[in-house]
Amino acid sequence: MKYSIFSILREGLRGGKGWTPAWREPEPKPHYDAVIVGGGGHGLATAYYLAKEHGLTNIAVVEKGYIGSGNVGRNTTIIRSNYLLPDNTHFYEWSMKLWEGLEQDFNYNAMVSQRGVLNLYHSDGQRDAYVRRGNAMRLAGVDAELLDADGVRAMAPFLDFANARFPIQGGLLQRRGGTARHDAVAWGFARGADNRGVDILQNTEVTGIRIEAGRAVGVETTRGFIGASKIGLACAGNSSRVAAMAGLRLPIESHVLQAFVSEGIKPTIDQVITFGAGHFYISQSDKGGLVFGGDIDGYNSYAQRGNLYIIEDVHEAGMALWPAIGRVRTLRHWGGIMDMSMDGSPIIDKTPIDGLYLNCGWCYGGFKATPASGWCFAHTIARDEPHKLNAGFRLDRFASGRLIDEKGAGAQPNLH
Amino acid sequence: MSSAGRLPTGGLIDRARPIQFRFDGRSMSGFAGDTLASALIGNGVGLVGRSFKYHRPRGILSAGSEEPNALAELRSGARREPNTRATTVELFDGLEAQSQNRWPSLGFDILALNGLAGGFLSAGFYYKTFMWPAAFWEKVYEPLIRRAAGLGRSASAEDPDHYDKAHAHCDILVIGAGPAGLMAALTAARSGARVILADEDSLPGGRLNGERHEIDGRAGSKWAATATAELAAMPNVRLMRRTTIFGVYDGGTYGAVERVNDHVAVPPPFQPRQRMWRIYARRAILAAGALERPLVFANNDRPGIMLAGAVRSYINRFGVTPGQRLAVFTCSDNGWRAAADAAAAGVSIEAVIDSRSDVAPALGADLVARGIRIFRGAQVIRALGSRALQAIEVRDHTGRVSSILCDALAMSGGWSPVTHLTSHLGGRPVWSEAHAAFVPGTLPPGMSVVGAANGAMTLARALASGRDAGARTASDLDRTVSDAPLPKADDEPASVRALWHVSGGRGPAFVDFQNDVTAKDVGLANREGYRSVELLKRYTTLGMATDQGKTSNVNALAILASERAQPVAAVGTTLNRPPYTPVAIGALAGHHRGKDFRATRLSPLHEWAREQGAAFIESGAWLRASWFPRPGENDWLESASREVRAVRSAVGLTDVSTLGKIDIQGPDAATLLDRVYCNTFSTLQVGRARYGVMLREDGFVMDDGTTSRLAADHFVMTTTTANAVGIMRHLEFCHQGLWPDLDVQMASVSEQWAQLAIAGPKSRETLTRIVDRQHDISDAAFPYLTAREITVLGGTRARLFRISYSGELAYELAVPAGVGSAVASAIMEAGKDLGIQPYGLEAMGIMRIEKGHVAGNEINGQTTARDLGLGKMMSRKKDYIGRVLAERPALVTPDRWGLVGLKPVDWTSRIRAGAHLIPIGAAATTANDLGYVTSVAFSPTFERWIGLGLISGGASKHGTRIRLVDLLRGTDVEAEVCDPVFYDPKGERLHG
């Protein structure tokens, strides 16, 4: 059923009796042209674009839980394309362009809201680094503006300008950055893919990858063997576990990143603001909750929860940035498992095994990448070669030294 | 105005202490011991708030922290607290509260029109619309939605109150001071175990204070008071009232928030508003009780409809009644007690409606005797009234519907154990058909659960389970538990047969009150394929309001199960996430805000710099002297330029104490240094210093600095300020982790030594005046790169290094930190007639750019030694960290970025760091991007702007021209690429 103002009115008048499932719950077929492992944002987007852009419709998305049960539903909903290095700049800008037309494309309101992303700087060195980045963005055709302290004050007068340990000197603003309703992104891609014939197989856990004569031929699942001509892995924090089923070892560590939401309050903060003197970012959802987060806990984890020291650290930064929120209450905090790569940038590539493709290493930037990740991964799977947008996201770049290290943190995942 | 009000007698309130407060501007009064909610009821206020989506009028549902409806803005101005649950606010004199999420007033709210459009605004409607035209979402729809969203308003000024943090350790943490918790704490504490007993309420006792049970023949509340007094008197017990254990974390760590002064208008001087605790407990006993469930029927949200247990609390503890004509709707034995308690308090009971037809006849026998209408096998299908309850429609066991006038309805849908804390480490509660509720499943390590939280729903069983767990846990910890008789209490009837949804009434039947999620929404989500409980939650927003679904989750899951024709156990439950109840952001931040956000490190020379009039700047963890303004100077550049000229022409003194200093000793010290630096240190002569570069194992530059050899087995290393801690950690790793066989020891001595740089052609002359005579520092005796231990000022121990960052004849002098300021002052005095000037970070930065030295802007983690022109330092004769991977193909290509100097062709032009390097005549695009400007300075020496940059091809580009394009700031300057060493390229001056 197509969603429109008319369908809303019609169903409103007849008590919603006519709404049909947003996606089917099909039985697995014995064989698909492509099986995508992982029913999160990236996996669903991959299936969607395989169907839409490459005409492949005999596809299944295999998900061990419910769709969107991983990081697409656990993040702080930020979308942006304010990257420094060319491989990233172009890729994330393509993602931003896809965001800009996404809802009409898949007929689902994901509440993409380009409210602006403002990165604050607090020292000359930080300013220089942001100028370098902002200019890299502008050279790539991405919007970026440099604000001084007064410019920041005009936009967010409630920040601590009077008594800060690290005074705000200014900020790098991307007006086209913003937020999107995270769950709805997964649901929109799922519905769009399902409409194009993709089978979404929930509660179907992959337990093995069958490889014959150097070629991946299908996945063993809790619902039996499913044959596949091509297999794409989009398993985020579980990438190492699933890749290990095919005998691959990855340059990935799984880490927990916590996120927080406050009780709903009347609108106060319009942009996404990141604090440069501590690891902290905050925005306000359409429901009124302050959505915020900070650094990863730092240790390997598959537990989807973190510990108090980071919780305290995040709130300290929050109060340092915006001291009027002391009496607003944190409502809920949770954790997601990040596939932290060794240079902080993703991998979208073929693997040494024919017919097996890999999409991982999103660190904590995976949400904003969702459309482009799916789009590029679909291309890579369908054409058996990377698109030029993901040509840099190679698995062999660590051996060759062609790293994409935005922060210059080196081969230590918990520093990216 | 409802007919709620204060009862003439009864309750645990102190009627001798009246308290004045205001609600929505109206003056009211209550008593000490009231909550805001009970005081509002006492003043006849039934309508307290508006719901989130439909703005339905709402009253008070509960008497505890699970409250979804009665939210208010408390206090005013900078202390305004949105979304405060009236049911948990202790009344204090001068309290101000305002209803929220309504306009223009609570009684008349325009957005209540949303309720009329409910058919169109069903769960998830916004995902299906607002997409056309595309531009309208952000310009029209979203602003409207945002304006309507949110509940209360946050303060707009800095929170004036303080928040404290504290740590506590104990053997046993008991969570909840109801009968089970008190009994567990008493038993454990009597064994001598260190016990912490925490409860969110101000008054320990839990349900004992809201009910009329007897223990050992006296009122339960009295027993609780006696037990509390015994615990409070024990030295091994910490009793924490008003303290919520909000989260369970790894290793027996519990997060708690103590509301130290929320029950007074303003915290007394020097006291925090709240205190966050980290409690480290070897064991925990969870005695968090149970929460009563609402019943789901049409218009079940009307003000005056209340949980039955809450009705009992208001009557028994607070001496108020939500109405004068009460009806009771229940599916459990427990609900009948509300009728009994209300009747005992003189409230008229209009009817008791029990959905079960086989209710034990004994139940309510006394009510029957008093002629009260009893309905068995019947249901309330609908409530009537709008801003207050007026009547209910009851469908009896024959199906006949009748209307009963009443102004209050007590409902009891059974009780759900408070299992939240059992889930924080991932444990899933399991469904118990017998309890019609989820009970604890896998528990966090060290936790046991007692009382109603574990399904022990009667008082006698709660007491017994508390005692047993207290004894068992204490024994586990090797304590001897003495036998004490269990207090006597009733095993009152507590059977329940779940009733999840009453259909047939016209009007929305709410499951999640605050977020306006109805039974119909649950069905719709299921039909649309959002069938997992998690998808249900996310699609409908069920359980995501400020009450976190405490009263709604189980009802919703059961309704979902019935929609799916599956048992509840098959549907499962969502995992509860911390915090148990919302926690103030200020409390989690504590004192770490404002200037105290992070520690401020001060150099041992800070006082000296202050006396010299330094302008300080935040530099990482440090506050450092940036420049030293002198009268008549207008800006930092004038001051810094003067300082540079002083160094270049005479002598200057600056503070370099913030550099990391690591003392490395042992027979294998040189071997370790050879392995961590890319250049060689084993060949360094004693008494000599050498510049060293360290790589990361991935071949990129990690840090640089000077290391000196004071003896064959003794080196002192300096690191950059920013990396001081990290390099120490790295060296320890290399030693302990990689090469434990090396006989070497190291210690950070960064804080033990003050370090001063004395630079300029007259630096030697200056130093000669303070260095003790026996130490010859002439050029012949103390040439460039000499490092020696000396004494100054008549015997003060010091280390003198002839090294230069400025490019001039220069020294660094290290002296014990305690005498740093005195030595600096002595040097200033010694150099006075030579024209000595103090100089700061800015001048240092200018001179290092003039000299082409790399710093943080160049050693940014993305550059190799070759990129920085330091490739020649990479030894080919030894293994060292980073050696192998530095040779990866992409790290040695000739088109890699290399360090160069940049000077604008028009010498008057200003250049800026962060500009990118674009060939002349080429478009400013990524494809033509050849690099960027890393650092710039206005050079007083050359009287022009100069810069350092990284450019593809590096030194091969010397002599070419390039554009420095700064699109952000709109500049485009043509510059010449040159050698990065602008000043004294042959290095003659530092040998002077």
Next chain:
Amino acid sequence: MRIRCPYCGERSNDEFTVLGDADALLTRPSGENIEAFHEYVYQRTNPAGLHRELWYHSAGCRRWLVVTRDTRTHEITNVAFANSRGEGATA
């Protein structure tokens, strides 16, 4: 999280700095083989389960420790000094 430092006793994990996989990071290759170093520096087993990992007691004794911890539950089952390659049970 609480780590029982063999030297200092049980402490909160915020006193420590974590580096990563001990089995990988303690086995630095010798020689000049880029592939061997690539494996050492970049490739990780990243198990869901027991993980031997390096923690540094930065706010304590400055000892590098090998902590054996379950990455699914965060339960710590062993702590030992890194200079003995994590051999020896202490927790």
